[in-house]
Amino acid sequence: MPIELHDTIDTPETAPRKKAAPTRLLSPSTKVSASERRFFTEQLALMLETGANLHQALQLLQEQSQSPAMAKVIEELLEDVASGHSFSSALSKHPAVFSTTYVNLIAASEGGGFVHEILAELLDMEEKADELNNTVRSALAYPIFLSLFSLGVVVFVLVVVFPKFAAMFGKIQDQLPVTTIALMHASDFLRSYWVHTVIALAAVTMLVLRWARSPHGKETLDRLKVTLPGIKQVFMQIYLTQSLRVMSLSLAHGVNIIDTLNATREVVGNGVLRRFFVTVEEQVQQGNGVAAGFKRNDLIPLLVQRMVATGEESGNLPKVMSRLAEYYERELTKRLKSLSKMAEPIMLMVMGVIVGVIVSSLILPIFKLSRAVT
Numbered sequence: 001m002p003i004e005l006h007d008t009i010d011t012p013e014t015a016p017r018k019k020a021a022p023t024r025l026l027s028p029s030t031k032v033s034a035s036e037r038r039f040f041t042e043q044l045a046l047m048l049e050t051g052a053n054l055h056q057a058l059q060l061l062q063e064q065s066q067s068p069a070m071a072k073v074i075e076e077l078l079e080d081v082a083s084g085h086s087f088s089s090a091l092s093k094h095p096a097v098f099s100t101t102y103v104n105l106i107a108a109s110e111g112g113g114f115v116h117e118i119l120a121e122l123l124d125m126e127e128k129a130d131e132l133n134n135t136v137r138s139a140l141a142y143p144i145f146l147s148l149f150s151l152g153v154v155v156f157v158l159v160v161v162f163p164k165f166a167a168m169f170g171k172i173q174d175q176l177p178v179t180t181i182a183l184m185h186a187s188d189f190l191r192s193y194w195v196h197t198v199i200a201l202a203a204v205t206m207l208v209l210r211w212a213r214s215p216h217g218k219e220t221l222d223r224l225k226v227t228l229p230g231i232k233q234v235f236m237q238i239y240l241t242q243s244l245r246v247m248s249l250s251l252a253h254g255v256n257i258i259d260t261l262n263a264t265r266e267v268v269g270n271g272v273l274r275r276f277f278v279t280v281e282e283q284v285q286q287g288n289g290v291a292a293g294f295k296r297n298d299l300i301p302l303l304v305q306r307m308v309a310t311g312e313e314s315g316n317l318p319k320v321m322s323r324l325a326e327y328y329e330r331e332l333t334k335r336l337k338s339l340s341k342m343a344e345p346i347m348l349m350v351m352g353v354i355v356g357v358i359v360s361s362l363i364l365p366i367f368k369l370s371r372a373v374t
Helices: 034-049 054-064 068-082 087-092 100-110 115-170 178-192 194-213 215-227 232-252 257-267 271-285 290-295 302-314 317-373
Strands: none
Touching: 034 054, 034 068, 034 115, 054 068, 068 087, 087 100, 100 115, 100 232, 100 257, 115 178, 115 232, 115 317, 178 194, 178 317, 194 215, 215 232, 215 271, 232 257, 232 271, 232 317, 257 271, 271 290, 290 302, 302 317
């Protein structure tokens, strides 16, 4: 099952509303990777912390950069900063590299002079998002491998093994088990129409992918992710971890609530949740507060609704959201490990059944032939 897991900083986003700066988009061949951006963030934070000014730090990073794409971005940042633009304004011209959250937090920190601290926190947030992605991939890797391995074994047996017994089994056609007959027909079909089968599978795959990328397909898949029993809990924990962490960091450093909700909406890779944050923004604009927006959606767990309401009333909303993000990250890790452990014996049992059916379909007719000979 493909899981859409959006990196907290990776998603291309629009610039903040207050800074309508022209954007500079990199071509696909010169895309800046997440690791290159993380290295840039870490090194820039270190240089600023040790006393270098922004222009010096950017100049040194450009000279040391081994990525042509990142070097080009830093060169343009240098030009904008040297021209008198703020650092956040320069960053906003590269939405494919620096997210709305990234730009908003830098903008909030420039006046207070703690840019290096924000950079360190952005790096920490992105590393946690990367760890979350790795956790999900690790949980899915083994079941996917076993599924592909099982499919490969079945195809090999049908295409290579069964044809060698076809003439032998033809002598007792009327005495063959149903499974043997079915597998022989499947073997004949694959050997005779393997080209057609490959083309058909490729066509179906392309149609499914095209549908999944269409507005209707995306909407359907997004809704299934947050409503379908069994996977709903996993996806909601992923989305809550992502969104609450971004909101906590933004609010804690003075980003206004509207810009925070706008950035959070861009981070979450689900249309249903994006519309939820639109309703939260509407409630805030009407003067009802963040908690009122959270209470209006049945998808949001009761724990989150109550904690957000408590945090808003006490004035500790950033801290509460940070704690909730950590809680759901821990719960997600536990759930994925549990599902992974459950998947192993289930997949092994399925493989055992498949192998048992294939072996019995081969062995039983051979026994009948040996008895007939004796």
